[in-house]
Amino acid sequence: MGAEKSRLREVHFNDNELKNSFKKTRVQISSGYIHSIPQGLGLIECYESRKGSVKGQSNDFIFYFGHYLSVSARFKINEYKVDYDEFLLKIETMFSVLHHLNRRRTGAYHVKLILEHINENGSYVFNVRQMYIKVRKFEYNPALVSSKKRDYVVTGTRTFKKKIEYLNALNEARRTVNTHHNLKELFCLLEERIANEDYGYLNEAIVIGHKNNNLLVYAMVRMFNLLCTGRKRQRQKQVKSEPLYNSSIKRLTLKSMSLKSQQRNAFIVKQIAMYERELKEFNRVINNRKVVLQMFLILNELTGMGSEIKIVPNLKVQQRLKSELMNLIEKTNRKGVIAGAKKFDSRYKKYLGKRLPFITNLAAVFDTDFTNSIFNQVSFEEAYSRGDTFWKEYNEFHNKAESNGSMNFGILTPD
Known part of the structure; x- marks a missing residue:
């Protein structure tokens, strides 16, 4: 009780400044995102539900499979396009969310620190005492507590001057991850x-995103179908037009029955020639399976996933495949194999990220030296x-370090 009274005594404002005032400062504020709640208050400021597995990472953004719910009490305090009513609504929403997350009303001392932080570091100038009195009269409003669905988190410290820059970076990262x-x-x-x-016709591929962002995927699917089936599109189902017979002549076509003897022989020769062409095409498709294996190695290099299938690489075939894939993507007829392969590598080398080395000595992975702990790298104030x-x-x-005097942890002491 005495500690609470001492804290309430610290909530002191100038009695001469009772007039309500609100305006925007002319001082240049940092363009980065400045939170409305200062650090070190010990309050629960945000909550995120359980995330799915990681889909990918790019440009300081991590994307997940599926969405997760996010509730945050913080808002940006260095915005200039905000009037008094909107600012007051943000303040009321912030304290309602804090009440919801902490399951209790925000104390007077914390309210004072939050309002002073906004007044000193934000783009708004207001009467802190008058705002404090107004905030203390706020009641918990569950209608103001809302959650957002997100499938990404920001991991880096990159700052954006405008919101459009943030959205462009987010869309670029999402496009790269989806591709x-x-x-x-x-x-x-x-x-x-x-x-x-x-090696049948491939039509099970499900592509996420715009077609122009996944031209390589479509080109590889088309190349696979051309090599394995010789067709660009899936063959349509044919409707049987042959009549049904109850006699033994049902295996003969009407055309062969209606022809004369000489014409019938010519028809048979024509059918044999057509069968030979189909057989030659079938053999060519069978031989193309080795080329498909080389395309699989190219895809393995781009994704870096690794496979247990043992395939002997053929660099000449891979260069020719890369050149033909570029012709499909750009809709050209480039004849230079080496030039096309180099253009393919330069265009898609962004997917060739740093590969994690294969670790054979697990004992060298973890650093067990306590002197390298993060707790020995920061001061008391920063902690x-x-x-x-x-x-x-x-x-x-x-x-623990003080109780074990034989161990030297390199404890930092405040100045």
Whole structure:
């Protein structure tokens, strides 16, 4: 009780500044995202539901399969296109969400610190005492607590001056992740087909995103169908037009029955020649399966997933495939194989990210030296500013170090 009274005594404002005022500052504020809640208050500011598996990462964005719910009490305080009513609604929403997340009303001391933080670091100038009195009269409004569906998180410290820059970076990262994901899905599909020796027409590929962003996927699917079936499109189902006979002559076609003896022989020779052409085309398709294996190696290099299928690489065939794929993508008829292969590598080398090395010595993976701990790299003040969880673990770590005097943890002491 005494501690609470001492905190309430610290909530002191100038009694001469009772007049309500609100305006926007003319001082140049940082273009980055400035939160409305300062660090180190020990309040639950946001909540995120369980995320799915990681889909991919690009441009400091991590994307997940499916959406997750996110509830946040923070808002941006360095926006200039905000009037008083909108600002007041944001303040009321923030404290309602804080009440919802912490399951209790925000204390007077925390309200004072939050309002002073907004007034000092934001683009708004207002009477802190008058705003404090108004905030203390706010009641918890569950209608203001809303959640957002998201499928990504921001991991980097990259700042954006305008919202359109943030959206452009987000869309670019999403396009890159979806394109790489489509390549991985095609890789898994081809791996299953090759393992089962199924070289039929490929139409199971599901592509996410715009076609212009996945031209390589469509080109590889088309190349696979041309090599394995010789067709660009799936053959339509044919309707049987032959009549049904109850006699033994039902196996003969009407055309062969209606022809004369000499014409019938010519018809048979024509049918044999057509059969030979089909057989030659079938043999060519069978031989093209080796080329499909080389295309699978190209896709394996782009995705970096790895496969248990043992295939001997053929660089000449791969260069020719890359050149033909570029012809399909650009709709040209380039004859230079080496030039086409180089253009393919330069265009899609962005997918050739850093490959994780294969680790054989697991003992060298983990650093067990306590002197390299993060708790020995920060001061007491910085540890306290990172929140209650970090501060608690920080104290536990140093308390164990003090109890074991034989170990040298390199404890940092405040100045």
